[in-house]
Amino acid sequence: MRILLVEDELEMAAALRAALAQHDMVVDHVTTLAEGEEAIATAAHCAILLDRQLPDGDGLTLIPRLRACKQIAPVIVLTARGELGDRVKGLDTGADDYLAKPFAIDELLARLRAVLRRAPVMAPDRIRAGCLDYDWHDRCATIDGVALDLPRRELLVLEALLRRRGRTVQRAALEEAVYGFDDEIQSNALDMHVSNLRRKLMKAGAGLEIHGIRGVGYLLKHAA
Template sequence: MRVLLVEDEPEMAAALATALRDHDMVVDLVADLGLAEEALRIATYSAVLLDRQLPDGDGLKLIPKLRASGLQTPIIVLTARGEIADRVAGLDGGADDYLSKPFAIAELLARLRAVLRRPGDLPDETLKLGRLAYDGAHRQASVAGVALNLPRRELLVLEALLRRAGRTVARSVLDDAVYGFDDEIQSNALDTHVSRLRRKLADADAGIEIHAIRGIGYLINSQS
């Protein structure tokens, strides 16, 4: 899951980004509305976490503009303004949820899961292929009921492939699923993640294969 975090307060931004990454999310962090618009033009996100009080304006003013452009990505507004009138303004403006600061990370994660359950965007379902099952809600892979412990980026590669099982997934799509704007990417990093993932799936007898499609990307399917 790739999330855009729009927050200008450095300590809050760093804490939120770290917590989300600890829960296997790719996080792009920007500090104002202009950068948020630019990020949304060039990347696809599962959700947007949007602060209200930003250097170049109220975050709420961005939401109608995004909705008018056709963007349906779930947006959760994060703000110190907790009055009912502020919450109503946020929801009426097109936000999917409104969370008042301070809040617990567990609550934010629960709100994210909730907004992502809407029809057409269901990351919480269990994906199955071969003997492997992937629990989208808890980001846990297992083979025949036995947990398969994978590092964050290998897990993100697996999820991106499983959601497109039987189809070739371009390298650029996998890069977007695994890396944020600020991540340093070595030229062979993706291939290394796939190689390690492929070996672990084979060792666990998962009954699935990952094929390299030369010059394009990768494809996952069940063993014939």
């Protein structure tokens, strides 16, 4: 799951990135409205966390521009401006939720889950492929009731392949799903994650195979 964080308070941004990463989320962090627009044009995000008081203007002005460009990712406004009038203005401008600072990370995660459940692009709560069951809410893969232990990168690879199972996922799309803007990507890092995931699926009897499509990407399909 890829999240865009538009926040100019670097200490808070660092804390949010660390907390969200612990819940298997890739976070792209920018500090201005202009950078936010560029990030949205560059990559697809499941949700946007948006501060209001940014160096180049009110974060709320970004929302109508997003909707005009048919961007449907839900937006949660994070701001110190938590008075009733501010909250009403934020929601009327098009925000999906409005959370006043300071807030608990658990509440933010709950609100993220809520807006993602309402989002039209959200996957079903559970999906079954081969012998593997995947719970999108809990980010948990099980095979015959036994949890599959996957580190964050491998879990993100699995999610991206499950979303397009039976179709080839281009390498660039996989990298976009697994890495943020600030992540350093070694030349063979993605291949290593895919290889580890393939081995674990095979060992656990998932009934799924990951095929490399030379020069294109990877394909997840039922084992023959």
